[in-house]
Amino acid sequence: METKDVLTAPVIQAEDLGKRFRIGVRREKESFLGTTRRLLTGGADQRELWALRGVSFKVERGEALGVIGPNGAGKSTLLLLLSQILTPTEGRCRVSGKAHCFFRIGTALQPRLTVLENFSLCSALLGLDREEFRARLPSMVAFSGLGDYLYAKYGELSSGLAARLPFSAAVHTDLEIILVDEMLMVGDRAFQAKCLKTFHDFRAQGKTLVIVSHSLPLIESLCQRSLYLNAGRPVFLGDTGEAIRRLVEDVGAGEAQQQAGGSEALRQGFGARLQVPKIVSAVSRRLAFELGAGDGSADWGEGIKDAKTRELIDSEVRRLAPELRRAARKSAAAPQPPVQPREPLRDQIRKDVESELSKMRQEMRSCLEEYGEKAAKAPAAVPPPAPPAAVPAVSEDPAEALPRWRELLCHEGAMELCASRLAALGAVLRALADPAAGNGAVPGDEIVLSPITWPWVIQGISACGFTPVFADVSPDTYNLDPEAVRRAAGPRTRAVLLSHNGNSCADLDALAGVCAEKGLKLIDCSCLSAMSGLYGGRFTGARADLGLLFAMNPTARWALVFAAKAEAGEAFARILTDEPAPDGADPFMPARAQLKPLGTAARVASRMKLVQLQMRDTEAYAAYTGFFRAYSDFFLIPKPPLKARLASKFFILIPRPGAPFRAHDLPGPVLLGEARRTAQAGYGRHAPPPGAPFRQDGELPRVGELVDRGAMYPVFPAKQDREVFFETFSRWMEKWKKAR
């Protein structure tokens, strides 16, 4: 072949590709007896399954092809065929150039070898020889950020760190064709952003990509053409937008069919296999939408990006599939039972978390009883919290909403009620641009914040034309570090946005000092749940130049905006509209709250007043601080500034790097990962939408620590519960103390 041909010919050429697996075969066929039996009976126990059939496509050099479809569509089989690990049963597949798959690359690694040895193994597997490996090692290590861990055993890394190793090894081998299977699901958001950038770089370098992903936004941003597979058959090959449209349509149709109760496909043996993934993806789509704060602004792949949840659903499907298949066969004869209406999924998850918590509480108590020491002390059931002594009048009068909030927050500046948290954020950001209320910031200016926040905060900042700049948190307060803010602030920085991370409290005075010094506005963006703490005798929210306060419920139709200066009231009056935003309009459009939600706001203010009056919870939180301080050799715990008194519902602690255990080893009702995110309505580390500009002040090690290694305990308000918890925990800690 001539050179010219080599350059212009497609790098991947699949013709009528098919792969068949044998399934449902009995176990004994692997022994001599079984094989003999199979030969004699003519293989009656076997069934053939075409995982993939009749797939033809070409991929040109430098092109990126997306492959989408529900689970079990044959996507992974296709990648295995392209990487020549499996041989096709029929058809042909020509791949010219070095092709490797990124998926499950970590499986090659040996947990008991060091990181360096694993780098070397990984590179050798990806086809590098000794010399090349030595030459590239420095950049590999730099990319992965594992420089400090080179001689640590690979198995001792946290899973987030561990995922970086194979990825950076793969990035540094000259692959010509890159096959990607759901690789972005690992690592923290910053690393994911790095990966995403790498894929864009690959495209820019003219490498060929084939990407299999459930994240449709990712496919959309990277691939022009996509192949939509369903049940091993190609459904559509062409423009990505069209492929996604068809997939979404089919998924919806699948669900509708299921609900109608008489799907034709269900009646035929393998039909169930197709239906299950369809249902699951439809369900996950809805789940994603609900978790995405219901504001419609988050892309619907967002919520389900959490690999753990997806794995959970997948494993459930795997477990259920044989059962469903059997049921489907039966259903050919029997009429289908009516489908149960489903509970909204968010509520389901919340319930799960709650029942998990109460189960753990019970477990702890029974564990104590086993020791037989405090059995008499521990009450049989949790007594309900004592009703408040005096209930102040609760008003739902819309007209009282603003005055009540003013009184509660001791606020004298401007204050308004907006129609949603998004509208409030929009109002604050527009007020920042106003010379009277803010400092006349223009699009392209920067706002410093911690990446640990709600996804919509970063989306809002990007949507209003500002550039988010991520700064690290302080090891003491878990909130924006004044020093980090000082470093991150550049000539175009106009504001600092504060969200109350870890329900702790930032050093507000120090931050205000930095803001004054640099001419920045301090924006306070807090959820009511974080507001149960006091700073200098006043609630922690509503102390900044500008700010918003919103309810825990993401669908609440009211949120507070305020400014320290009374003159800002005019600006707010200009910015806010009375019209409710039409459907599909900019969700960050600042609109005033409607009448009924105003009543709710008034009621909430009354209730908060109660909290402020009693401040019972401060005692609970302080008890936790006091208890965990005894274990400060093992944990980092929040050390709020002196002026603060906290009353949070959760207590966060981070096992120190040298501690002999990790967060997931901790006993009792500890919340990690998904449970933590669910309990806090999606609150976590987030990155800006793909393509939006952002800046970051270094690697943010503290943020990573808080997100990856932090554990969260619910703060039990009842004293007996706390004592049970402390007792159990200190017993658990004893062995580690002895080990020291």
Add this chain to the structure above:
Amino acid sequence: MTTPERRKMLSSYFSLLREMAGTEFKMKDQGTVLGFLWTLLHPALMFAVLYVVFVKWMGHQVENYGAYLLIGLLFWIFFQKSTSSALTSLARRYPIIRNFKFPREIVVLSAVSAVFYSFLLELLVLLVFLPFIGVPPKASWLLLPLLVGSVVMLSAGVSMFLPLLAAEYRDMERIWDVLTMAMFYVTPIFYPLSIIGDHLRPLLYLNPVTHILIAVRGCLIDGAVPNAGAIAAVTGGSALVFAAGLWSLRRFEGHLMDKLME
């Protein structure tokens, strides 16, 4: 393919082989209390037992029975360990071969190489030890590398077939256990050939390991140049087995992957 390309390919092939063999070797004794010492301890203990039991009986038949037994044991243990390790190698390394495309024989060869590392070490200790039990160094010792080469080739060749059979039949592991145990007794490891009756002796000569053992003992203990014809036949045969193993492993690779994935 041009020469630099081929050289590049070979070099990455051997890098991978080295890397995998190194991993295998490091993982083998990890976590055991004596760790790496087991490499030497296993043959030493086996030697001690066999020597105590048989020295009275065999000592009359064989001059310098200690050296005779030790050499036999070392070579046999290498053959037995490398083949059984290779037999399960593909299943053990399934996560890697499920995700990476590379010549599959590397997995088998790395398993053999890991055992070969320990074998080399044992041989070194043996050579240092021999003069102390009455076997002075001789010029014929220089032939040893050739003989070691042929036993490695033989083991590697046999090893290539085993994982293929093991993927087809799960029983293969047990069967190979029994087979190697039987072979231990029909190979002159702890007894001399002379105690076998004349009519049975040709049967033992069918075993290639027998020829290698005779040649090694000849050149190490007696200082005699071995029977060139027999050695050439064994080496040539080993090379043939190796080539056939390589061919079948590559030929049935697709089938093997399907079997492993089931």
